[in-house]
Amino acid sequence: MPLPPIFRGALRVPVIGSPMFLVSFPPLVQALCRAGVVGTFPHVNARTTEQLDAWLTEIEAGLAAHRAADPQAVVAPHGINLIVHRTQPRTEPDLEVVVRHRVPFVITCLGHPGKVVEAVHGYGGTVFSDVTGADHARKALDAGVDGLICVGAGAGGHASAQSGFTLVREIRAFYDGCLVLGGGIGDGFQVRAAEVLGADLAYMGTRFIASAESQASDDYKRMLVEARVSDLVYTDRLSGVHANFLRPSLERHGIDVATLPPKQPFMGGMNDPGVKLWKDLWSAGHGVATITDVPPVAELVDRLVAEYAAARAVPPSPSLAAR
């Protein structure tokens, strides 16, 4: 499946560093792009529309300086994630800023991407939508997106209950455009596996929380390294939409999800003003199973590149070959 032109020749490994609330700030975005994978952030990480404007200027200037200093370097494009839910008041003003900056790559989530597609196509930008199921995928395609991001079971943040294995195959049956797979992908072998399955790119979030440049606190990073999959809780009782959270971060605040009301209002968060969802109650996906360190992004991406190359060279399993 052809990659959209903005990604061709611009990546060292077919990976998008996914947008993460309170985690992906300009230093992480720039580190990812400089390392050769797409760096993205959610628009709401900037506190105001004015700050968003300033962040985009900072990212553009940083990447331009890097390109000028090393013209041979593979520098990936940057992207922004826009929440298009009707309850999000910043969507329209922030979209105007995105258009003014001609942000090359835009990811929509949580709503209908129609208006964003029209505005971003107006300047030649590329729009992907993240989807958690085939029906959702069909709606996004009807709105004219350029690619789909399948967020499968085990992802950090809001995650599908459907395995990425079936999600990709189900959507591939009716869509031959660019497909991205996310959910538990943390090394180059998994990136290659996503390709074998029929995806064009891998979407990685949790792995990059535990990196030197992420905005997550040291405590959060340490908890990721220590956590096992049995430390995760998949619940809709915190944000109103099913998401994976680190149980030890809930326990620190005396929260037991089993005792919370069945479902909170959409994105309503916690009622206790002293405890904030995402800021104090931390999210992570099944990737915690293999995270053992907090390296700089450049080192992590070098590792991904080497693992991906090794995975591409893997012959069929010896037991199968012997049959």
Ligand SMILES: Cc1cc2nc3c(=O)[nH]c(=O)nc-3n(C[C@H](O)[C@H](O)[C@H](O)COP(=O)(O)O)c2cc1C
């Ligand atoms: C802490 C955290 C915050 C997230 N915030 C957002 C967000 O603001 N917007 C969004 O589209 N996805 C968000 N996500 C989901 C990621 O973009 C992506 O779908 C997910 O991280 C991929 O799965 P993985 O974490 O297993 O790699 C978040 C994920 C995490 C872990």
